[in-house]
Amino acid sequence: MPAEVRIPSLLQKLVGGAKTVQAEGQTVGQIIDQLEAKYPDFKSRVLDENGKLRLFVNIFINDEDIRFLKELETPVADGDTITILPAVAGGGK
């Protein structure tokens, strides 16, 4: 299903400077695979070496955090908006 993917500033260079890109897939994971095929290295910025969503990356489908849905297996419907949002995190040590 075609979806719009909103790219955070940190990753815009990887996708030729675009703020949003179109991608197709039945699930969020498939969308990421398609983006990797178009934009090499994309996947490693979003997923860890075990293929899980990186700890400090959040993905929303429409208004829902996929961690509270089916993570990368979350189904994507035609016209959904997927937002990749890096964590705002750190610490004093």
Added chain:
Amino acid sequence: MFHLGKRYADELVSHAKAEAPNECCGILAGVEGRITKLYRARNTENSPLRYNLDPRELFRIVKEIEAKGWELLGIYHSHTHTEAYPSATDIELALWPEALYLIVSLKNPEEATIRAFRIAAGQVEEMAISG
């Protein structure tokens, strides 16, 4: 030079003190360097050493900032026992290169300090703050 102003400086310190000994965190939105709104946010870590701004709150804040035509000017958090300087963790996890990272230190609780930094690709550059 970043114009924080007394009102927002006081607000940052009061948020830091309210959350102490845990770290606080939040976001400053604005237009052309001028702050329009301060968002106090929840630190899901509830920790004196770490912060992670609640992702669902972050999503709502980012959406509101876009809807209003503002920019995400700054990200702030507190160091309750160390200097107002980015830690190794802060540098490693600085994933918003467009934002200014403000740190409130309560190391000396009588005299809280606030400093601001650009952090991108492991590089830290301090930005002067005007009152």
